[in-house]
Amino acid sequence: MSNVVLEKVSRNFGKFSAVSGVDLRVNEGEFVTLLGPSGCGKTTTLRMVAGLEQNTGGRISIGDRVVSDAERGLFVPAERRALGMVFQSYAIWPHMTVFDNVAYPLRVRRTPRPDIRARVLEALRLVEMGDYADRPAPALSGGQQQRVAIARALVFEPALLLLDEPLSNLDARLRAQMGAEFRALQKRLQITSLYVTHDQEEAMALSDRIVVMQAGRVLQIGTPEEIYQRPLSQAVATFFGSPNLLPATVVACARLGESQFELSVRGSGWAGVCRAREAAVKDATVLVMVRPENIRLVDRASRDTGGSIILSGRVIDSSFHGARRSVTIDVGGSLMKADLPAMAPLSELVTLNIDERTAWALAS
Amino acid sequence: MTSGNDQAERRWITRRAALLGLAAGSVVFSAPEAARAEDEWGKLVAAARNEGHVVLYSAFVGLAAHQNLKKDLEATYGITVDILEARASEVRERIRIEQAAGRFAVDVSENGRTTTTLQIEQDHVFDPHGMLPSAGRLKAEFRADDIRVPVFAIVYGILANTRLVKPDDEPKSWLDLADPRWKGKILSDDFRALGGGGVLFYVLEDHYGRDVLEKLAKQDLKFSREIPANERRIARGEYPLYVPVSLTSVPELKGLPVKFLAPREGLPFIGYDLALLKNAPNPNAARLLMEYCIGQKMQQAYANLGLLPVTADPLSGVDPAVAELGKSKLLGTTDPARMDQLLALARQIYP
Amino acid sequence: MERSWQEKAECANPARSFASAKPTGAEKFCARPSLIELAENLYPQQVNMAISADERVEDPGRVPFAAGLRARLRVLEGTAASRTAGVALLVVILAFLSIYPLSMLLYGSLHSTPPGMAGVFNLDGYQAVLTRQNLVMLLNTVGISLAKTFPSLVIAVLLAWILARTDTPFRGALEVLVTLPFFIPPILTAMAWGMLGNPQVGLLNQLYQWATGSSNSPINVYSYGGVIWHMMQYSIPFMFLLIVDAFRAMDPSLEEAARMCGASRWRTFRTVTLLLILPALSSAAILSFIRGIENFESPLFFGSPAGIRVITTDIYDSINQRSPPQYQYATAVSFVIMALLLLIVLLQWKLLRGRNFTTVSGKGYSPTVMKLGKWRWATFAFCVLFFAVTVVLPVGQLLIGSFFKFFGFYQWDMLTLEHYRAVFGSSEFWRGFGNTMLLGLAGASLTMVLGGVVAYISVRTKWRGRMLIDVMAWLPWMMPGIVLGVGFLWGFALLPHAIPIYGTIWALLLAYISLGTPLSVQVMSSAYSQLSYDIEECSRVHGASWLQTMRHIMIALAWPSFAVGWVLVFFGIMRELSASVLLYSVGSEVLSVVLLKLWTNGNAEQVSVIGLMMIVLVVLFRWVQLKVIKARISTL
Missing domain, CATH: 3.40.190.10 (Periplasmic binding protein-like II)
Structure with a gap:
């Protein structure tokens, strides 16, 4: 196990830069996810760590070893980085059996034969594929191939495991299951993992930390909670779900702790308190991010919840989702989405309450 | 491969044979001349045996008589014959480029009259053969000159x-x-x-x-x-x-x-001619081969196949219809x- | 971009919802690539990241995705120095095998006399090419080649689809059988068809007359139709061999996806299957078209008597039938043809480059076959009919003919085994056979290795110089065989004497490698372009060096194509005459020269015997090959 450090890593194609100035430190045993829309540079970043692509700027080290340094012209090719990787397509070699596929990394490293057998079977047991060793690889289902790909990536106990959208080819049910299994395995083995996905739910469910990328740059690095609840920017905020963004003006600002401020804001037809990462001057305009699930329905009368934001509006659309009900509310001309308990009684005119801890101000 | 002595001897025999050829070309043989000619030929045969090998490029693809030629020369003189057959223009081009590149691999060319003439006029790849003992027996239509020896038609x-x-x-x-x-x-x-x-x-x-x-x-x-x-x-x-x-x-x-x-x-x-290549590696065996081809046995072999012999030698046993x-x-x-x-x-x- | 694609795919792909509705089949369905990947495979530039507007500016002709790919690949291969050395070595080898003889010919076309003779440089040769008559001849040649390429392509695709993707009975045997015509020496089938389809006493016409009572002869092989038909017998199995693996290797779920989207079978075939194998298909068609331009036997045999003249017969005439041989004209014509063909090939490259049709992904595939129901007997009958017409008729003629004293004269008193005795008793035959086997084995293996390396570099890498390598490997293909043979002769003869090639068996070997390389490059290119990059990269990431990856992954996966290419090259060598007859030397006689001798001598019967032996050999090779391929496929 080892840590991975990316320092100002860039990748240019001609004048176009696919990745620029990425700084990232993945700690030992940590599960870090690169998340972003297609074309954001996440896969390129992963491939540069893998050694499948060469960074045109910056430095990458794995463990204590610098594997690529653009300035010094140093580049360690993929096969000498001792990594494990799971490809989006699994890249199971169709001409080999399951056993041969998993044994491959050991064979090319000339591991003694008995060792190979023991370690392959052990790896297959880890992914619960022990009984399939002699199957021809293509005769497996997608989930099974996925497990084989993981076993193959783990079999020689790599310093680092790279995963390039490994779940994207599975259906929703299997995706959740495989994700959970893999996370459990990762925690058990304490493998440093770098994971690429464009699926934010997957990212949140699996990761210790998430790196949100857009247009080749890192927007934010943080734990799933941080990223979800306290995004740095509107872009990060909107990448996870569809939050309500309420334009507001700062009335007052108070410090709560390190990188934690409390703002009193006023919007059109409402006023309240929210949190922010940075201090704001009076009369500055901000966007207050409110996640639909953090909106509660309150009695019109009870307006005494100090420090919260209270809004009134008219329900114009509502759809039932089993556990919750998704409601669109017209608040003074702008639309808000709220996820309410499914059984909550709904009248046409509603009053909404937002806990100040869940209202997050973003620079507009 | 050959010693200086051999080279000298070969040249000598060639020169003498050329003189002999001039003599043979003259109308009358005197007895001592004939005897000397025989003696010269004997020396040539000895030198040919010494060379032991000869290479023929032929434009007559698949000529069955080539097998007779191989067998006979091997049996009679202990000379092995390699025959390479290809179509007229292919043989011509091979000879031309080999000569131009200084690769002297072939001794004798066997090709149609048209091509042989062009080779003489344009490619300049032949040496005079110095006249052969049997050249005098050629029919009137098939006169040999100092380069071409008609072989069949x-x-x-x-x-x-x-x-x-x-x-x-x-x-x-x-x-x-x-x-x-x-x-x-x-x-x-x-x-x-x-x-x-x-x-x-x-x-x-x-x-x-x-x-x-x-x-x-x-x-x-x-x-x-x-x-x-x-x-x-x-x-x-x-x-x-x-x-x-x-x-x-x-x-x-x-x-x-x-x-x-x-x-x-x-x-x-259409007549076919034999001709001796410049810088032939086995000039004596080459001329022995040419002589052998216009000899009675080979002429008979050609006639058996339906080719027209070029000498006036009496032939026997040819298929009557063909004959x-x-x-x-x-x-x-x-x-x-x-x-x-x-x-x-x-x-x-x-x- | 991705999202929109995905959304489209999601709504367009009922397989997904179907999968979740049916838990037992769920994994299976999802294991196969969805339309997303189909989209990715077809339009990787749209899905992959790393696209730049600047790249487009840099090189307007190239699809932008190539830039990303180039970068992806650049780092994959060893160190820069060893790569440069490797490429340089390859360039030197190819230059010697193709540029060197071609430059000899170029000299010949620009010089009043062939190399080694005094003369002057002039453009007389090219001037002589530019006549109206030659234009007509060129159109004639192109027309014939087009007329044979398209129907052949249709039939070849049909056969490939039937034999690779349907449940037609006895596919294994049929596959061997339908490829047989390619391996029969053309002169023999020409003779057989001359007997079957001549207007006077042709068997087919007599059958027709007997059946209808008319005295018409509807079939005349001495015509455009005859020339085209004779060519087709070779181009159908040729194209079949080149494309069948593309059909076999294709992931059927790509087609299933289309079927699930409501496309009919025919529509699926047209819009998905055909498009997926378009690279293989178009290269095969172009190869076949070029072969058609360069075909010599068919127009000589069936065209000349009908007054049909094509470029190859004209070139042949100008060398072999003029006094003196017109080398300057022949080489000039050849270069004009070469330029035209090169243009076509470059156009095709331009059209296909960057369109990456990887259909063998690392996800594995199960080559399921389409259940045709009772229609499978119709497809079976189609194959059998094809086999009957192209093989049974002519080969039957050969077989029967070989047992009679005279080919085509069937009288009891002429029944004989004399021809077999003559062939098997001939030391010349055995020497030629031995040399040919040796040259064939060594030549085909080396050619395939060279072609494999060239194809790898050209298809899988973006190395500088790969276009050059590719073009160099291709050039010999564009040069008519008769002329190229002369180029080798000149080239090898004029080498310094210290290089012992001329007059040895090496001259033949090198010429064969040069002649076979374009084909091997083609075969291996389509094999490689079927393999996804993940498969290769995955090996590198898991610790395998480039060489190990080549050995364990690339070659291991591409070897069925390798084997097909090997057989094609092997029999190409077996048949090659133009260069052989100019380069063989005493002791290194090859079978084709032996055949030439027998044929010129009117010994059609012994030629038939040898032709039949070649067919037996082909059946043997193909049978073994398919057995092994089948064994591999059954494990999939």
């Missing part, structure tokens, strides 16, 4: 399907081919190409002038280049007549319903100097 006639052509209808003259009854019924080797077709065109033009050929053009001749297949097509009755067919097809096609017709004017022919046809009058052959012009004319008359 191909004679051409008409091939008829005996089921389709009644004996009375058989063309008796080349001119009979212009008879309207044969319109669209004659398969022919291509007149516009070197080979039998070109020879026939040349000789007919030479003898009868352009008119006859223009008449023939109205006969709607079917030109086809694959000679072996053409002969079979006549035998199967696709066409009643095929021109020109080599006499060598007579022994080959024996048993099939075809007949070789020799028009009364005579048969066109009879072989005695047909000769109509003429091509002049290499005019060949190109005539081929152009053929393309004009048979566009």
